[in-house]
Amino acid sequence: MTDALSTTEQQHLASLEHTIQAGLQTFRDTGAALAEIRDGRLYRATHATFDAYLERRWGFTRQHAGRLIQAAEVAQVLEPVGYTPDTEREARTPEVRAAARIVAELEPEQQQQVAKFLQATTGSEKPSTSQIKAVAEVVQQIDAHGTVEHPDTGEQVPFTDLPEQARMAVIRENVSTSAHERVQRQQGHIQASVQQKAATGQASWTDWVMNHTGQLPEGQVLQITCTPVPGSSPTARAQVIDVATGAVLAEGESATYLKKAVMTLVEEVKG
Known part of the structure; x- marks a missing residue:
């Protein structure tokens, strides 16, 4: 079951996805963007889980996204x-x-x-x-x-x-x-x-x-x-x-x- 985003959340999601879409220019920006999408559940309008969002939107596994997020935090x-x-x-x-x-x-x-x-x-x-x-x-x-x-x-x-x-x-x-x-x-x-x-x-x-x-x-x-x-x-x-x-x-x-x-x-x- 999906859950609609507010206009502000939609705009924020678009901005974060633009960071990722830019070709993974830096691991830090990408990892930070993924962390925000995960923590704010900004994937919820189109995907039931963060794992599903990663796989269908970006072709990422949970492990790969986790490595990017951990590296960005460090x-x-x-x-x-x-x-x-x-x-x-x-x-x-x-x-x-x-x-x-x-x-x-x-x-x-x-x-x-x-x-x-x-x-x-x-x-x-x-x-x-x-x-x-x-x-x-x-x-x-x-x-x-x-x-x-x-x-x-x-x-x-x-x-x-x-x-x-x-x-x-x-x-x-x-x-x-x-x-x-x-x-x-x-x-x-x-x-x-x-x-x-x-x-x-x-x-x-x-x-x-x-x-x-x-x-x-x-x-x-x-x-x-x-x-x-x-x-x-x-x-x-x-x-x-x-x-x-x-x-x-x-x-x-x-x-x-x-x-x-x-x-x-x-x-x-x-x-």
Whole structure:
């Protein structure tokens, strides 16, 4: 059973469908338009369900539309901190989604602080996801603590009371400390893996996965994610992840077979 749209809804639907009809020029606009049609049930005058609308109007499956919507949501979350995924596939990678999760937890003022710091320090128009996560985590921790040490006087003061330059200095110091601690932990894991290899001989890549996982501290996991790619071979990516924060501590490059995905992680943790 269908349900008539108001004149305003008809006009809005026409505008949204024009965005989609434009040839999927950008995944973000398309995904956002699909989300609005779904959430407002703007398909209801001609189709009983959103799935029926997708299939008959656009030839989309629910899964494809879901990927576009998810990618658009991730891109929208990361926009305030200066990160724009180039493709829908990039927006759905684990590292980009992990960055989006922590940015989404920040207040708008905190997001602005992250963006200012990244713009001032990275020297890049597009910061990396690891840079975003590192700075966002520090800003989140500073806000939770309430006060920080003034870089000039050493006194504990509210972070918001500091001038902009001093705020940048505090964030930079904390980001550097966090990065140093992470490197130290990772070097410890590498050394343990080297000792394990010496004791057992040359290990296969599958043995390395289990040996390295056994050396990880509590709260970290080694995760291999296999992702379907429409019209192409699936890809795999191996990562070491902090369970509590979702932060990616080490990761290899995506590959079309498991061994290569794991071996790129091996090279990453070896530095």
